Amino acid sequence: MANWMWYPDDFELYHAMLVHNRRERRGDYYSPMWRVDAPHRNVRLYKIVELEKSEEFFAKANEGTLLEIIVNGVRWQGPARITLQPGRNFIKLSAFKDGGLPAIWCEGEHFDSGNGWQLASFGMGDDPAGTNDMYDSPDDNPEVFKFSYKRLYPVSREEINDGVLFDFGREIMGKLVFSDIKSEGKKVPVFYGESREEALDTAYTEVTDVAVLSGKETLLRSRACRYVFLEDSCNDFSVAYDFEYLPIAPEGKFKCDDELVNKIWNISAYTLELNSREAFFDGIKRDRWIWSGDAYQSYFVNYYYACDLDIVRRTTMMLRGEGKMAQHINTIVDYTFYWIIAIWEYYYHTGDKAFIERVYKKMPEMWELVGSRLSEHGFIGGYTRKGDWTFIDWSTHLEKTEIISAEQMLLYRSYVAYAEILELLGKDGAEYRRKAVELKNNIDKYFWDDEKKAYIDSYQSGNRTVNRHANIFALLFGIANEKKRSLIIENVIRNDSVPPITTPYFEFFELDAMCEIGEFGYVTDMLHSYWGGMVKLGATTFWEEYFPNMKGAEHYAMYGKPYSKSLCHAWSASPIYLMGKYALGVRPTSAAYKTYEVVPNLMCFGKIEGSVPVPGGVVSVKVDKHNAEVTSDIGGGVLVLGDKRYDIKKGETLKVQI
């Protein structure tokens, strides 16, 4: 099998560039808030093979790319079909295109593209040519991201406000299609709405278009919506939608006897799917950008759902960009750390070492950036530095001085993750392990407050403010020792006077921690009230934010605009992760799922069943009040029921009475 080839990592650079420059509002271009690196324009690849006998070789480039082929010093113009002679064959392929993504396709027994071709980098380092499994046909063009399409039709049509409102029944993404066109050249104003209100409130609709009808079918650019309002009588054409998606076959499944929770799980899955595109997006209507903190959560959900490895790889590379780092990822201090941590978590959940080797080459510059931002006591600074954004959460309670505890917790976790990566690659992790220990000691020294019995946000302000964020990180990242863990649970987690988490973004961490400490009641209450609240309002995907006390169209407002809230936001898909990891209870206990445990927990349910994708297969779990049943495609697993442990044998079904 051959694959299209390009400059290593340029597929991601190119599509990230397009993605980050595609945001718009009411037709206006909305520029990215961070540096966007461009792909290379010149690519030279080479391969040397000693042939025993003559063979045919064919090479071509994609549309608009110039291609020079040099075989043993003899120059050919691409595309060309060349007979190679026995003996040493040294082939150089040089491509150029200004704009787009110069890419090369070859065929030949020993010289097919994607196999053993190397970048001739003019001294910039040795790398294999970039490829992607998606592009394995000579007819492909890697400039076009390879989505799948399915034609959908509106479930209702309503004549209103001198136009027609179409409802597609649920949030969708793709291209509005006009067919049966009887009015060539007609212009039709289009208003997309995630809500009915947004589509009809044409002066404020976020996403708009003007369709110019032409030919057999007219397809518009890809947009997300549930409703489409056309300011037209709609009598001389038909309307449909080409749903645009990544084809996946999710192995992650969950079902219980609580139909609302099943619905929540399914809507979470659909929410993630819509945001699974060139990379994991934040939301499918508005930014459609790649945010490292949002992506971090999507990765975990993905490990318990589709376990699509390439989208994690693509997202990671797209977030990184190229060359020297001069600002944090997405300009956010925490987002740099999530990027680092996620790389180790990727290996931990998937065992894909090849990708770690690839991305490792782009990690040292990230550490140079972090190093340039270190402040007193080895703490990461940032809030007061121009252009650095200390985010952590939207919470207004957080004290954001230059140095805050939550960022140090993330830095600690990053040190540990990087040490693991170094050791995985056969390098010395000792320096980063030492940095981690020193930092943990300083975190305890400067942020642990013996009176408050908790980590405070800042020692710089003198306010000794306690918030949940840093304390949740301290629980999740193994920073708090046993004694401190108990104190945190008592004085922060179970203390109603500490301001509650209110964003679905940080709920991911809070609920993760709650499960860790066994507060399953809190978690299932949140499922019912928070996610269940959106379901009751008719949500077909989960939202960027949800306040139970809001009414009607109030729900759709955000950032000072009536419909700016995203109603399909990836960070709200965490129930999949929580149910997989804590209800089905499947989780690795060592890297790459070499060992894992299944610790099922019925929580508030009468029975649960489902499966979790793992490297090399799935683990399926079925539990009710009397029986637990586990089937696994891989070895190394243990079923944990209370204080009892049962080995899970590969390929067999383990049944245990409770």
Next chain:
Amino acid sequence: MANWMWYPDDFELYHAMLVHNRRERRGDYYSPMWRVDAPHRNVRLYKIVELEKSEEFFAKANEGTLLEIIVNGVRWQGPARITLQPGRNFIKLSAFKDGGLPAIWCEGEHFDSGNGWQLASFGMGDDPAGTNDMYDSPDDNPEVFKFSYKRLYPVSREEINDGVLFDFGREIMGKLVFSDIKSEGKKVPVFYGESREEALDTAYTEVTDVAVLSGKETLLRSRACRYVFLEDSCNDFSVAYDFEYLPIAPEGKFKCDDELVNKIWNISAYTLELNSREAFFDGIKRDRWIWSGDAYQSYFVNYYYACDLDIVRRTTMMLRGEGKMAQHINTIVDYTFYWIIAIWEYYYHTGDKAFIERVYKKMPEMWELVGSRLSEHGFIGGYTRKGDWTFIDWSTHLEKTEIISAEQMLLYRSYVAYAEILELLGKDGAEYRRKAVELKNNIDKYFWDDEKKAYIDSYQSGNRTVNRHANIFALLFGIANEKKRSLIIENVIRNDSVPPITTPYFEFFELDAMCEIGEFGYVTDMLHSYWGGMVKLGATTFWEEYFPNMKGAEHYAMYGKPYSKSLCHAWSASPIYLMGKYALGVRPTSAAYKTYEVVPNLMCFGKIEGSVPVPGGVVSVKVDKHNAEVTSDIGGGVLVLGDKRYDIKKGETLKVQI
């Protein structure tokens, strides 16, 4: 006056990318031999002004570029005309284009483009927006290099070989034009020739095209030639040529009573002019690439001819590219040094400090590269390193071991030049002065041969070979002390047993040195025999190489191909430099022509006259056997006649009897 703006230095990156990817042979793409860096795709510029009263602001981008305008936090879609309110106005312009060169044009009393706009670089450093004086009209597009055009017609038409041969009378560059087309859609095979032979020998012609006739006029791509052979009866169209050139008004002039030398001077000027394009090219037919060593010589010729500052700046930036250096410029060790030295020489001849400040930002990475290539005794290595090319000259006599003397001489000159640059910019040059001294000591210690009384090529080979190259550099770069200078002149320069210089490229250095040591007879002999030889063969521009003993079409062969030699090669234009510096004798004695001398020398001529461009005007010189006359637009000059010195007063004509 406003100017188009872009990402700093991207105009040069963009056009260098196009130039280096434009080479072809018989229609086939010929890829660059070195890394070619791409321009940025996203540009964000900003400017802040406190306005006293309201004013109008207009901004637009070039074709195909998306433009977002943010005025005090309010977003506008470009192009837009906006009324700014009194008070602080903070304008951000964000542009994106994949392919081409995203560029922005603004109008407004305080916000016109090109004045005070700054790059928002996302932490990558502070730089003013890129601009170029050429692009000062809203109708410009900086993606199109701004050449001028003049229509030329063939001076003869000859029916031959079932086609027609057109002769344009001399080498030209530009677009072949078909007009009066009476055969729409006809395909006409086109064969360009720098020589008649090349145009007619259609199986071997280097540059070919197929014209598809269409419309009122059909213009082909820009090509260099003197002859065009069309394989067609040419009865149903007319042929012309749109000569493509940079408009210049050269202040450099020279005339003497030797008509052959006058002809040589004029042909040299025309040769340089044809190679003066986006940058200084090597030759106008074949590579049309930018080579640092070739450009170095063109700079010196330029200082004595057109003194076009921007082409030196453009060439310098285009040679540099972007980011980390991983290989030498053009992959050639010496060419890195010429780049460094030329920057100081640019300031020395022009006084343009602003450019030194600009290019200085891109010099440290060049020194990192050099540092990474240093070998024993602080010597630059290279020959044996993969991908590094020790060139110096085509001479086969040169001993190219890892470490050779000529490269060390260039390194020495680079250290000194860089120290000068540092000190000019108010920085400390001491480290580089120290490196220079240490290197000079080691050059003397390891390369000076007391028996040979000369610098040898290599101490590594044990052969103690003496060549002219290093010894010429030792004279030119102030490496040999007085005693060694005399020994070199005696034992190398005037020693016929040392292999002669045979390339016009190294003649530049040899003749410079010959003039320095007063061997004017050698120089005028070379003018008559070498350059004069080409003139006698009908050359309308000077060649890449010339061997007097060759005959007929033999002259056109090179690199194993019958017409691969360039008949218009910039490095053969050095007579302009030599006549200006040593016959008219005008040369700076301190940086920026703050002081200069005029040391006229009649050489073998009865009289000479001419002028040399200097910062702020020209210096004109007229000398015969009895009188010397100097007029200068600037102060600081001294006329030197033998051991007599006369102050040259600004604006007055100094007349001295000899």
